[in-house]
Amino acid sequence: MSLGAPPADAQTATEQWQGAAFEGNRAALEKLAAAGARVVRVYRESDAWVLDAAQALGLKVVMGLWVGHPRHGFDLGDPAAVQAQERAIRAFVTRYRSHPALLAWGVGNEVETGVADPSPAWREVDRLAGIVKALDPAHPTMMVVADTGMAQLRTLAGCCPNVDLLGINVYAGAVFDLPQRLHDAGIAKPAVVTELGPLGQWQAGKKPWGAPVEPTSSEKAAFLRDALAFLRKEPQIAGVFPFLWGAKHEQTATWHGLLLADGSLTAMTDALTQAWGKPVAEPAPAIRGIGIRADVFPPGAEISAGVDAASFDGSPLTVEWNVFAEATDLRKGGDTEAAPPRIDVRMLHADATSARFIAPRQPGAYRLFITLRDRKGKAATANLPFLVR
Secondary structure (H helix, E strand, O other), X not given: OOOOOOOOOOOOHHHOEEEEEEXXXXXXXXXXXXXXXXXXXXXXXXXXXXXXXXXXXXXXXEEEEOOOOHHHOOOXXXXXXXXXXXXXXXXXXXXXXXXXXXXXXXXXXXXXOOOOOOHHHHHHHHHHHHHHHHHOOOOOEEEEEEOOOHHHHHHHHOOOOOOOEEEEEEEHHHHHHHHHHHHHHOOOOOEXXXXXXXXXXXXXXXXXXXXXXXXXXXXXXXXXXHHHHHHOOOOOEEEEEEOOEOOOOEOEOOOOOOOOOOOOOEHHHHHHHHHOOOOOOOOOOEEEEEEEOOOEEOOOOEEEEEEEEEOOOOOOOEEEEEEEEOOOOOOOOOOOOOOOOEEOOOEEEEOOOEEEEEOOOOOEEEEEEEEEEOOOOOEEEEEEEEEEO
């Protein structure tokens, strides 16, 4: 498979599209290229600036075309709305179809989320993909769906002839049986893992009060290493895009971002760099364990917590301990969430291995966030939910 066309047959590992799903700035894109990525996936037309930036960095782009979601109020039965969306997509494709960095068109992203019957949404995606193909036969089309089970996969097997590649957003252990599930569903076209992520907040174990438990950055990195090694050997998988090269608040500020908000690299970015064939001489700090004295505390109680972590060379780490309220503005499908406030607590002691502080006076759900940095600026993250009542 060349980078300009979808695979017709089995391809070797080096021919898979290697890169990441991206939301960020120029500096983050430069770090993605430096890590060894060859392709970047973006979601919407407002990211068109990535085409020029990617060209300068030697990257190709899977350019997203945003398709309205019924759950956001887009009415597939409204001819005026449907026609306006089509006109906008036609204009965008016509403008950018000859861009040298363009690799493929991503038509929609999880448009079916939140609807009982996905078929109408998928038919519209396929119709739009046909329009894109007519305007630009030189670049393949890809639709992107959530991985929600075999029933939907079987529906997709007979759906969408104008779509060249099937993109699937897959999290946690479901990635390891994805090729078999595609086979069992009768899906023969090339597939792209358009979002590869560790255990999502909707899958994770929960505290009794409902707070999901986030894996540490080291645990996420281990998952990515294993998943990328597995997918590399699968002939139907045309590409893999770990989620998300950038920073994004979704349940927490750290759950899905491969970078921190300040652009710091992490163990997850190291895992990708290694998978893309570049050695990592100075890896990010490794977290070996975290703990908190209890899950539930009375208001004003003393709370103690600890972290066991190490830098790549044994040099000292710096650690930030911060308490935030538990997120309450929780959305589906990656929709934008409002970040919860940082809580001022009286810190009695804080160093690179432990902290003691006074619990908030206000009853409620909170998280203690632990951010570690080595002398090179690479970061590691973990957090511990707790309840005050």
